[in-house]
């Protein structure tokens with residue numbers, strides 16, 4: 127994806143991070159919101175990406191030292207991963223926000239909801255031993271961070287022109303999406319994915335509760351959406367409202 131696609135509006139950009147994950151390249155898209163007062167990162171990548179995230183923020187024309195909030199859509203390791211390092215390296219106090227239900231998992235007070243499922247999965251069994259050990263280590267000692275503030279369904283965060291929290295359980299029990307009012311942008315987290323370049327519903331193999339996840343897609347369809355940033359899939363701008371409606375059927 128080029129710069130033009132990643133820039134959604136003034137103060138809204140998808141950050142593109144390509145990483146080599148156990149021999150396979152994968153790209154993730156955290157979101158950056160900013161204005162005069164706030165610089166907000168939504169989701170914090172895999173572990174070990176602090177430098178890459180810092181560079182992506184600077185490439186968007188924003189000083190990393192201005193970062194003052196991180197919103198975590200859910201507990202999965204690919205979303206919390208570099209948060210501890212970002213907090214440790216930041217010059218200023220960075221406030222971390224997440225839904226109440228996700229808080230104990232992100233803080234490490236409860237084991238990650240998918241830790242057991244991942245260890246039992248077929249894919250896991252087929253991995254070479256060294257990779258299996260590395261994964262096991264991540265799950266038994268996942269990246270964690272203190273949540274400073276919990277946010278709830280329908281709450282409008284008074285930052286960057288207004289960001290509405292949409293509680294969308296399913297992928298995990300406390301998953302949230304965000305809706306940026308001025309640019310009509312939906313940040314999906316993992317509530318929506320992409321399949322062969324097409325905006326798609328939640329990925330069943332990675333979803334904790336598929337019924338709930340489908341209900342959450344219906345909830346998203348109620349918003350007036352012009353842009354979508356999909357953590358695993360990137361930016362979608364064409365006919366997104368129509369496409370989300372199709373996904374609810």
Ligand SMILES: [Zn+2]
Pocket residue numbers: 202204205316357358
């Ligand atoms: Zn994910």
